[in-house]
Amino acid sequence: MFGKGVFQEEENLLRDIIRSVDKRIDYSAKEAEGTRFTIHVKLRNHEGDVMLDLVDLKAAKNDMITRHQIRRKIKARCEHLDKSRYDADVLGLKSAKLLRLSPKIEPMASRGFGRGGPRR
Numbered sequence: 001m002f003g004k005g006v007f008q009e010e011e012n013l014l015r016d017i018i019r020s021v022d023k024r025i026d027y028s029a030k031e032a033e034g035t036r037f038t039i040h041v042k043l044r045n046h047e048g049d050v051m052l053d054l055v056d057l058k059a060a061k062n063d064m065i066t067r068h069q070i071r072r073k074i075k076a077r078c079e080h081l082d083k084s085r086y087d088a089d090v091l092g093l094k095s096a097k098l099l100r101l102s103p104k105i106e107p108m109a110s111r112g113f114g115r116g117g118p119r120r
Contacts, residue, residue, distance in 0.1 A: 010057050014039075017060070017067065021075045041074065046081040050074055 018027055018041075026042040035054040040047065050073055060067040 009061060010054075013061055013067075014057060017071050018074060020071060021078055025078060039074070041078060041081070043078055043081045048077045048081050050077050 014029070018025055018039075022043065024043060028040050030038045030040060032038050032051065036051055037054060039050045039052060041050060052070060052073070056066055056070060060070055
C-alpha cells in the first residue's frame with residue numbers, strides 16, 4: 001500500500017481499525033511529507049481525507065490508547081461523510097448528535113391518589 005516502510009502488520013492494523021468503524025468504507029493510503037500519510041476514505045459516494053502519522057500507527061500495535069485515537073479520527077471523518085445519520089447539516093454534527101441523544105420530555109403524571117380530580 002505505501003512505500004514508506006509500512007509493513008504488512010501496519011497495513012493489517014490500519015485495515016482492522018477502519019473496518020471497526022464501518023465495514024463499507026473504501027480507503028486508500030497516500031504518502032505525504034515526513035512521517036505523515038493521508039488516508040482517503042469513501043463512504044456512499046462521499047469522500048474525505050484523514051491525516052495520520054506513521055509513528056502513531058506503529059505505536060498503535062502495542063498501545064490501545066493510540067489505536068483508539070486513530071480510530072476516533074477516522075470515525076469522526078466518516079460520520080461527517082454519512083449524511084443518512086444526520087439530516088441537513090444546519091447546526092453542525094456535534095449539535096445534531098446532542099439533540100438526538102438528549103432526553104425526551106415526558107408528560108406530567110396526575111398527582112391525585114385515587115380520583116385524579118382537583119380538591120374542593
